[in-house]
Amino acid sequence: MQNAGLDELGLNWRYLAFDVLPEHLVPALEGTRSMRYVGLNLTVPHKLLALEWVDLLDQSARKWGAVNTVRFEGKDPDEKWVPLGQAEDPNAFHTIRSVGFNTDADAIATSINQDLGLSLNGSHCVLLGAGGAGRVAALKLAESGVESLYLINRTASKAMAIAEELRGAFPELRVATDYPNAGEKIDLVLNATSLGLKASDALPFDPEALNLEQASHAYDMIYQPTQTPFLKKAHEAGCRTSNGLGMLLYQGAAALEIWTGQAPPIETMRKALCRHLDTRS
Secondary structure, three states, X not given: OHHHHXXXXXXXXXOOOOOOOHHHHHHHHHHHHHOOOOEEEOXXXXXXXXXXXXXXXXXXXXXXXXXOEEEEEEEOOOOOEEEHHHOOXXXXXXXXXXXXXXXXXXXXXXXXXXXXXXXXXXXXXXXXXXXXXXXXXXXXXXXXXXXXXXEEOOOHHHHHHHHHHHHHHOOOOEEEOOOOOOOXXXXXXXXXXXXXXXXXXXXXXXXXXXOHHHEOEEEEOOOOOXXXXXXXXXXXXXXXXXXXXXXXXXXXXHHHHHHHOOOOOHHHHHHHHHHHHHHHO
């Protein structure tokens, strides 16, 4: 996806994947700074660990409490910070700083809007999962103006903690930590758990407590496999469904724009992503 985008933009860059153990994260990040990388992405568990490492947190990282994108910048003779990916000579800088961003949260809302055709403002949502991804999703749903939000999690205390955070930040939001009443209209059921990565996984909700026929839309953050048991059941119930491919695409496209300062070629990146996932299915 990223390399297809870089080729489209005519940049002689390459996006590479590295496995880094948590205990090796700091020296790995320092190495990328020393080698004048223009930036990088981080996945779990590094998104939280990087909060303490970056020199500066963008508003997005401060708001969502996680870093998934880092941009390196150099200080020019005029004391201005220049993104290395937008500098004529990245090696000309003596002082380099790291800036942490979060592109995950906006990608959730963009994908729901673009891929499901659903406006979150004024909607009624059920969110399955209260881990790191669930918390970011809950906060973004609240910021997007949902009217009511039902937080469902196997460990109830985690859902309650997020509910308290939401009540403090969004007092107008109606938030609950149990299932909606039978027959109550639900606009969106969103799965933010890892249940569905394996075909043998249980459903991420209690089918005795939630009838998917109550819902009009269902979204699963999982993108591989492309159809999880949750999405299959939601489709059978008549829901309009989408997997997490769009979220993956939009967070990556936003990162590319942060590094390059150029509009990302969304459709080129989407096609490359779909081709790659097809070869893995």
